Amino acid sequence: MSVVTPRSFSRLIIWILLIIGAFLCIFPFYWMAVGMTLNPNDVVKGILVPGNEFLKNVEKATANYNLPQFFLNSMIIATVTVLVGVSVNALAAYGFEKFPSKARDWLFGVLLLTLIIPQIAIVIPLFRLVAFFGLLDTHSAIILPFLMSAFVIFFLRQNFSMFPTEIMEAGRVDGAGELRIFVQIAMPAMKASFASAGILMFISQWNSYLWPLMTILTDANKTLPIAMSSMMNAYTIEYGGLMVILTVSVIPVLVVFLAMQKQFVAGLLGSVK
Amino acid sequence: MNQKGSFAKYLNRMGWFFVAPALILFSVFMLYPILSSLYLVTRKWKGFTDSFIGLGNFVRMANDSLFWNALGNNFFLMLIQIPIMVFLALVLAVVLNQGIRRFRGAFRLMFFLPCVTSLVAYSILFRILLQTNGMANNIMLDLNLLSEPIGWLNDSFWAKMTIIIALTWRWTGYNMMFFLVGLQNIDSEIYEAAEVDGASKIYQFFRITLPLLVPVILFSIVTSTSGMLQLFDEPNILTNQGGPANATMTAALYIYRQAFVINSDFGYATALSYMIVILAGLFAWLQIRLLGGNKK
Numbered sequence: 001m002s003v004v005t006p007r008s009f010s011r012l013i014i015w016i017l018l019i020i021g022a023f024l025c026i027f028p029f030y031w032m033a034v035g036m037t038l039n040p041n042d043v044v045k046g047i048l049v050p051g052n053e054f055l056k057n058v059e060k061a062t063a064n065y066n067l068p069q070f071f072l073n074s075m076i077i078a079t080v081t082v083l084v085g086v087s088v089n090a091l092a093a094y095g096f097e098k099f100p101s102k103a104r105d106w107l108f109g110v111l112l113l114t115l116i117i118p119q120i121a122i123v124i125p126l127f128r129l130v131a132f133f134g135l136l137d138t139h140s141a142i143i144l145p146f147l148m149s150a151f152v153i154f155f156l157r158q159n160f161s162m163f164p165t166e167i168m169e170a171g172r173v174d175g176a177g178e179l180r181i182f183v184q185i186a187m188p189a190m191k192a193s194f195a196s197a198g199i200l201m202f203i204s205q206w207n208s209y210l211w212p213l214m215t216i217l218t219d220a221n222k223t224l225p226i227a228m229s230s231m232m233n234a235y236t237i238e239y240g241g242l243m244v245i246l247t248v249s250v251i252p253v254l255v256v257f258l259a260m261q262k263q264f265v266a267g268l269l270g271s272v273k
Numbered sequence: 274m275n276q277k278g279s280f281a282k283y284l285n286r287m288g289w290f291f292v293a294p295a296l297i298l299f300s301v302f303m304l305y306p307i308l309s310s311l312y313l314v315t316r317k318w319k320g321f322t323d324s325f326i327g328l329g330n331f332v333r334m335a336n337d338s339l340f341w342n343a344l345g346n347n348f349f350l351m352l353i354q355i356p357i358m359v360f361l362a363l364v365l366a367v368v369l370n371q372g373i374r375r376f377r378g379a380f381r382l383m384f385f386l387p388c389v390t391s392l393v394a395y396s397i398l399f400r401i402l403l404q405t406n407g408m409a410n411n412i413m414l415d416l417n418l419l420s421e422p423i424g425w426l427n428d429s430f431w432a433k434m435t436i437i438i439a440l441t442w443r444w445t446g447y448n449m450m451f452f453l454v455g456l457q458n459i460d461s462e463i464y465e466a467a468e469v470d471g472a473s474k475i476y477q478f479f480r481i482t483l484p485l486l487v488p489v490i491l492f493s494i495v496t497s498t499s500g501m502l503q504l505f506d507e508p509n510i511l512t513n514q515g516g517p518a519n520a521t522m523t524a525a526l527y528i529y530r531q532a533f534v535i536n537s538d539f540g541y542a543t544a545l546s547y548m549i550v551i552l553a554g555l556f557a558w559l560q561i562r563l564l565g566g567n568k569k
Binding site for chain 1: 287295395401
């Protein structure tokens, strides 16, 4: 690389713009955190120094709005989706990639084709199906339709293509069954991809709005996004308590992001590297 | 020979075994709904009973100016927001890649941070922030940037701007990440050769960086377009059900309201959603044409 002559003025402009940009990105998080400690009027007005109503707001969020229940509902739904969903999709990705056949390749093409269909078009007939099964207003209604994800299968299949088939053959020679080869050899080698896929499925379920909005009817079954959005429709909005619930809804994803940045970004962008 | 044949059969059986759970879920929760929509689209609901009306739902759609207005809003938001966001994301990516040497990781992290918020959470935050007596107006009034408060959520022009600003906040860092990956895949030898030839940084950007990034930029435009076509959370929460006076009504929100809020007409909602599927298919076809043509 050649030596770049320091052009301090344009440098300065770049730094100022970067700092303004970064400030705009993190400011809402700061404001949300401060908002937890303020009374409703001060939240709206935009007071930016912490107040002393934190405990009061926490109490509102838990006593008036049953925050622990919403959190638990969201957590159960997202966790079950990740555990079962990643398994189902990983098995399928492995089957499509490592056991090639014309019929399965054709089916894989059909799977990919359905990725084009926007969610709003699927949820209407899906609603009637779920109602027919008698699953309205249950966690199963939110989990079952989104366990299989064509995108996750596609993502994992790409990653499985880097897993050498020779290792599978060596396992077969040693007398291991196919399922055992998958669980004991392929899965440990693919940990990073599984983490990305798991994060992707966790977030899309944790943040899901349209489908739970249609299927959840009672307070006790509400997820965090549904609970928050219905708080905004109340006659008087408890802004302080709302800020507590907002923060609680953001923290799990924030923690996963900070702890596993690489897999998080890979999952969201749908590619590794 | 015979043994080889039976081993191939065994592998084929195992293949079906691995894909079976996913295929069953796919058939029940994806294929069946798609097929049943073909039935729904020919029915008209009145209260709890429905009757056959053939293509009547499509005739109704053709004359539904509210729906076309909503779809127009989708395209308006698309045409304004995506170029702004892609431009900002590109500038940030180039600056983080070449413009600075220190704190790259920290800036990348901060710009990506909006992506951890759910669409519902950030829509609520922006709705509180942008109330007429809210913080954004208060700060700008205090700094004398405004003489009177802006009706971010009550004025039909500003409500659209509100959605654009919020979307840009949420997604610029996400797109920046695509561009960063794209920039890192460009061979640094090309730049070294350009330096030797005495090409300026600006010349390098327009003649080397930009052309090599075209596939990534197209990909990001396509992804954003398909997201914009389905825009739902923001107009429903941030601008309170597509308000004011349908200024931010989008197609997806209109369909949802037809099926669940105003009417329970699943037949008509299905017909409207077919229009969205057709548009999504069209965009996907364009994507394959554009990206496929660049691969050679």
